[in-house]
Amino acid sequence: MGLTRKGETTRARIVDAAAGLMFERGVAGTSTEEVRRAAGVSSSQLYHYFDGKQALVRAVITHQTDAVLSAQQPLLSRLDSLDALRAWRDLIVAIQTRGNCEGGCPIGTLAVELAEIDPDARADLVAGFARWEGAIRDGLAAMRERGELRADADPDRLALATLAALQGGLLLTQVRRDVAPVATALDAAIAHVASFAVATHIARAGTP
Amino acid sequence: MGLTRKGETTRARIVDAAAGLMFERGVAGTSTEEVRRAAGVSSSQLYHYFDGKQALVRAVITHQTDAVLSAQQPLLSRLDSLDALRAWRDLIVAIQTRGNCEGGCPIGTLAVELAEIDPDARADLVAGFARWEGAIRDGLAAMRERGELRADADPDRLALATLAALQGGLLLTQVRRDVAPVATALDAAIAHVASFAVATHIARAGTP
DNA sequence: TGAGTTCTGGATTGTCAACTCCAGAATCGG
DNA sequence: CCGATTCTGGAGTTGACAATCCAGAACTCA
Numbered sequence: 122m123g124l125t126r127k128g129e130t131t132r133a134r135i136v137d138a139a140a141g142l143m144f145e146r147g148v149a150g151t152s153t154e155e156v157r158r159a160a161g162v163s164s165s166q167l168y169h170y171f172d173g174k175q176a177l178v179r180a181v182i183t184h185q186t187d188a189v190l191s192a193q194q195p196l197l198s199r200l201d202s203l204d205a206l207r208a209w210r211d212l213i214v215a216i217q218t219r220g221n222c223e224g225g226c227p228i229g230t231l232a233v234e235l236a237e238i239d240p241d242a243r244a245d246l247v248a249g250f251a252r253w254e255g256a257i258r259d260g261l262a263a264m265r266e267r268g269e270l271r272a273d274a275d276p277d278r279l280a281l282a283t284l285a286a287l288q289g290g291l292l293l294t295q296v297r298r299d300v301a302p303v304a305t306a307l308d309a310a311i312a313h314v315a316s317f318a319v320a321t322h323i324a325r326a327g328t329p
Numbered sequence: 330m331g332l333t334r335k336g337e338t339t340r341a342r343i344v345d346a347a348a349g350l351m352f353e354r355g356v357a358g359t360s361t362e363e364v365r366r367a368a369g370v371s372s373s374q375l376y377h378y379f380d381g382k383q384a385l386v387r388a389v390i391t392h393q394t395d396a397v398l399s400a401q402q403p404l405l406s407r408l409d410s411l412d413a414l415r416a417w418r419d420l421i422v423a424i425q426t427r428g429n430c431e432g433g434c435p436i437g438t439l440a441v442e443l444a445e446i447d448p449d450a451r452a453d454l455v456a457g458f459a460r461w462e463g464a465i466r467d468g469l470a471a472m473r474e475r476g477e478l479r480a481d482a483d484p485d486r487l488a489l490a491t492l493a494a495l496q497g498g499l500l501l502t503q504v505r506r507d508v509a510p511v512a513t514a515l516d517a518a519i520a521h522v523a524s525f526a527v528a529t530h531i532a533r534a535g536t537p
Numbered sequence: 538t539g540a541g542t543t544c545t546g547g548a549t550t551g552t553c554a555a556c557t558c559c560a561g562a563a564t565c566g567g
Numbered sequence: 568c569c570g571a572t573t574c575t576g577g578a579g580t581t582g583a584c585a586a587t588c589c590a591g592a593a594c595t596c597a
Contacts, residue, residue, distance in 0.1 A: 126594095127594075128543070147446060152584060153586085154583085164547075164548095165547080173586075225441065247504055285501055289494055289497025290497065292437060292441060296454050308490070309493075313520060331572090372578095
């Protein structure tokens, strides 16, 4: 049951290769044979470490969730000001630009592809999105606590709307091969958050 | 080359069946054999009307684009007031509720599944989203023309952000099996539009 | 060092999906 | 009504993919 050090690295190599291929060509478009070759392992190894393709997919989900969240650190854990939100937006736009707007969100694409055909995977994805949403909400809650957002600002709703804007923006960016959608969607979401800011020099939401 | 009346209906029956199955189980998860059986046709007919699965998928894309847009008529062609936007939001939420939040957006799911593996399909999907976005933008432009939105409101950006909010909301709604994401995302998008409204009894965006 | 466990290679199997082919039935245009 | 075209049924071919099996190598730990 335990995994030796060598086993650990081989398993990680398989998940790594699978995650990359599935990001590029989708889950259904990636065969175990391709994963096998990309990871440089034999067929039996793949089935030694995973019960089957479905189990491998679930491992890819947790791998990608961790990868996405850690790629946004440390910004993500300190999203507690409008400037921090804007820096986070810039980071995401930069990542998309660097990747030629290909692939979309590693978690979002898995979600769409698996939601209706794999209940266990769907549960994992719900958990992954919850972690993401939670990080955003915590920052907004801190802003409200500190008096930077009005009392009627609801961190839960704002975080959910922001994550939705991000996902939808990434989807359109992927299809159109153009960063404008994510950039615009996140700008709108942040402006919406800013509309709840208390009136200081930071606020941008009032009438002219 | 021409299609007889009978041929037309048979072709439509195939596309209909394919669209339904692909919406439920995804493109990759739907075999031509299943489409064949669901449509009640033989294998040769499928290849008589379409060059192959890829051609069938493209027919499904245009079919679903038309279906989605016409399902939102006549609201969609008259999105030229905040009340109209709210009614449209309510319609979308109602549709999701009725469908148990399953399936997500028929266009969005196709987009994610095909964007990286079928350039022609991607082009069709870009066109489909453009039609949708255009309808939203036209309404917003009309509002600005009529003086209900300030001059600094950009209908293009607002429409893009609204469509992104919708797509992201639908994605999260599909994964979480909960209408809250679409509802909240669209509420936020509409509030953002409202923040550009001229100060009248309609406006909801000022400080308390 | 050596017994027990984990890891690895490669050949193999069964299933299923996409697609083809051909002969006959229905339909259309004149 | 008749020749040409379109439409239909079903058997058949090909290839790919997930999954299995077993023998042997490598590793762990006492």
